[in-house]
Amino acid sequence: xxxxxxxxxxxxxxxxxxxxxxxxxxxxxxxxxxxxxxxxxxxxxxxxxxxxxxxxxxxxxxxxxxxxxxxxxxxxxxxxxxxxxxxxxxxxxxxxxxxxxxxxxxxxxxxxxxxxxxxxxxxxxxxx
Numbered sequence: 001x002x003x004x005x006x007x008x009x010x011x012x013x014x015x016x017x018x019x020x021x022x023x024x025x026x027x028x029x030x031x032x033x034x035x036x037x038x039x040x041x042x043x044x045x046x047x048x049x050x051x052x053x054x055x056x057x058x059x060x061x062x063x064x065x066x067x068x069x070x071x072x073x074x075x076x077x078x079x080x081x082x083x084x085x086x087x088x089x090x091x092x093x094x095x096x097x098x099x100x101x102x103x104x105x106x107x108x109x110x111x112x113x114x115x116x117x118x119x120x121x122x123x124x125x126x127x128x
Contacts, residue, residue, distance in 0.1 A: 003026060003027045003028055003048060003118075004027070004028045004029075004030070004045070004046075004047045004048050004049075005018075005022055005027050005028065005029045005030070005047055005048065005049045005050075005051065005114075006029075006030050006031070006032075006038065006041055006042070006045075006047035006049070006050050006051070007019070007029065007030070007031035007032070007050075007051040008031070008032055008033075008034075008035060008037075008038035008050070008051065008052050008053060008056065008061065009031065009033065009051065009053040009056075009080065010033045010034065010053060010055075010056050010057050011053075011103075012033070014053075014080075014103065015031035015033070017107075018031070018051065018110075019031060021107045021110070021111065022111070022114070025111055025114070025115075027114070030045075030047070033056075033057075034056060034057060034058045035056050035058050035059045035061070035064055036058055038050075038052075039064075039068075042068070042071070042072060042075075046072075046075075047075070048075075048076075049075075049076050049077075049078065049114065049117070050068070050075055050076070050077045050078070051077075051078050051080055052064075052065065052068070052077050052078070052079055052080065052097070053079075053080050053081060054079055054080070054081035054083065054088055054092065055081065055082070055083065061079060061081075061092075062079075062088060062091050062092060062095060065077060065079070065092065065095040065096055065097060066095050066096065068096075069095065069096035076098045076117060077096060077097045077098060078097060078098060078099045078100075078101060078113070079092035079093075079097040079099070079100045079101070080100075080101045080102075080103060080105065081100070081101075081102060081103060082102070082103040083102075084100075084102035088100075089102075098117075099113055
């Protein structure tokens with residue numbers, strides 16, 4: 001696994017926090033605030049990990065996740081959401097996300113997940 005991470009999230013503060021935290025660990029981070037822009041980025045470049053918010057202004061990350069996994073089957077997707085009602089988490093994991101992180105999330109847990117993914121080279125099947 002390389003070190004380019006794409007974040008699709010409409011909250012600038014979350015994107016900046018993730019970018020700051022992840023760049024400190026050696027990752028290159030690109031973020032966009034809409035599904036349309038994220039899908040365009042995916043067509044142009046191949047990130048190594050995708051952080052995908054569930055609720056976006058131009059659509060649902062849950063609804064587009066199966067298409068992303070069909071088009072990019074080897075891309076690990078980590079779903080992130082301020083809504084942690086259990087049903088969304090289950091749907092995200094069922095639709096192909098390797099992990100679900102509720103907001104606000106623990107940066108330590110996040111970097112541990114990425115470290116484990118990089119170390120093992122395999123997609124974890126974490127279902128926290």
